[in-house]
Amino acid sequence: MRAVSYSQFGGPEVLHVADVPVPEPGPGQVRVRVAASVVHPVDLMVRSGRFPAPLPTGLPYTPGWDVAGTIDAVGPSVEELAIGDEVIGFSPWLQTTVGAHAEYVVLDAAWLTSAPTGVPATEAATLPTNGLAAAQALDLLALPAGSTVLVTGAAGQVGGFVLALARATGLHATGLAGADDREFVESLGAAFLPRSGDPMGTFDAVIDLAVIGPSLLDVIRDGGGYVAASPPLRPEPVRGIRTFALEVRPDGSRLGELVKLVTSGDIPLRVAGVYPFTDAAAAHDRLAQGGVRGGVVIVPGLEQQPNGQSR
Numbered sequence: 001m002r003a004v005s006y007s008q009f010g011g012p013e014v015l016h017v018a019d020v021p022v023p024e025p026g027p028g029q030v031r032v033r034v035a036a037s038v039v040h041p042v043d044l045m046v047r048s049g050r051f052p053a054p055l056p057t058g059l060p061y062t063p064g065w066d067v068a069g070t071i072d073a074v075g076p077s078v079e080e081l082a083i084g085d086e087v088i089g090f091s092p093w094l095q096t097t098v099g100a101h102a103e104y105v106v107l108d109a110a111w112l113t114s115a116p117t118g119v120p121a122t123e124a125a126t127l128p129t130n131g132l133a134a135a136q137a138l139d140l141l142a143l144p145a146g147s148t149v150l151v152t153g154a155a156g157q158v159g160g161f162v163l164a165l166a167r168a169t170g171l172h173a174t175g176l177a178g179a180d181d182r183e184f185v186e187s188l189g190a191a192f193l194p195r196s197g198d199p200m201g202t203f204d205a206v207i208d209l210a211v212i213g214p215s216l217l218d219v220i221r222d223g224g225g226y227v228a229a230s231p232p233l234r235p236e237p238v239r240g241i242r243t244f245a246l247e248v249r250p251d252g253s254r255l256g257e258l259v260k261l262v263t264s265g266d267i268p269l270r271v272a273g274v275y276p277f278t279d280a281a282a283a284h285d286r287l288a289q290g291g292v293r294g295g296v297v298i299v300p301g302l303e304q305q306p307n308g309q310s311r
């Protein structure tokens with residue numbers, strides 16, 4: 001099968017399409033024929049060798065978190081999923097080295113859930129990693145309904161999901177974003193705060209997706225909460241403020257709850273562009289330029305045959 005791969009760290013030009021063996025599912029696992037995946041900011045950091053934490057040993061890497069696709073093989077002890085099911089989920093590839101920018105990926109069945117009905121795979125693929133990151137950030141804070149939360153980077157992929165979930169769970173969100181993003185922030189029921197100038201006000205909690213850092217503790221009430229999107233930047237607690245480092249984890253059943261909110265129209269999905277594997281470098285370039293609103297989606301791009309081979 002074909003997979004996006006790189007054998008050395010560097011610029012987008014290190015990305016290429018490699019021929020690798022089709023993986024086989026073990027106990028509790030399924031194999032998904034991938035229809036769409038997504039490129040994330042962290043993928044650019046890893047590729048360039050700038051990731052500030054230990055990486056799995058051994059290049060080459062096939063990167064890729066999100067998966068939208070169809071189950072085409074099922075391992076022993078899998079009862080809840082079957083061949084032909086349309087699913088979404090994500091692969092924690094920085095732990096496992098099993099990346100989803102591949103025609104087929106083997107994942108634990110517990111990491112997957114049914115794809116939202118009637119939603120194209122290119123849109124559905126934008127939900128798993130960032131939707132779960134948003135949900136797990138709010139889960140860490142465990143805010144009661146009516147609480148206030150400031151979300152920095154509110155117009156980004158995770159930010160949009162946080163605003164949507166905050167609205168769905170009765171929180172009062174304020175989105176810190178650029179002036180051009182005001183309409184998007186307000187469309188999700190959040191108050192808008194411009195990113196020019198220092199954030200003002202007092203909030204029960206902050207979710208810091210723009211990685212502004214410890215200065216934001218100043219706008220959190222005593223005993224509130226702070227979630228850092230980038231684990232090394234988790235500040236020491238002060239004034240009883242609980243501080244957390246987000247580390248998104250696969251969770252099929254929590255993802256299933258998010259799918260229901262997509263189906264009900266409470267969570268909008270956004271796609272910034274769709275790139276075939278052969279244009280993976282262009283996808284990375286697009287994300288590196290900044291200002292992206294929506295998922296940078298990557299697709300195998302060639303017709304696949306039922307036997308797992310691609311033309």
Ligand SMILES: NC(=O)c1ccc[n+]([C@@H]2O[C@H](COP(=O)([O-])OP(=O)(O)OC[C@H]3O[C@@H](n4cnc5c(N)ncnc54)[C@H](OP(=O)(O)O)[C@@H]3O)[C@@H](O)[C@H]2O)c1
Nearest residue numbers: 133153155156157158195209210229246247248290291292
């Ligand atoms: N730890 C985890 O498990 C985990 C999981 C998922 C994501 N993350 C992290 O979460 C962060 C957000 O991810 P994402 O996918 O949502 O990225 P994204 O789509 O690029 O969103 C980031 C947003 O922040 C905006 N921004 C940058 N600086 C800002 C500032 N000073 N004030 C207000 N907004 C600002 C960006 O605007 P412009 O585009 O205009 O610059 C963009 O809209 C990233 O750092 C990502 O690595 C962590």
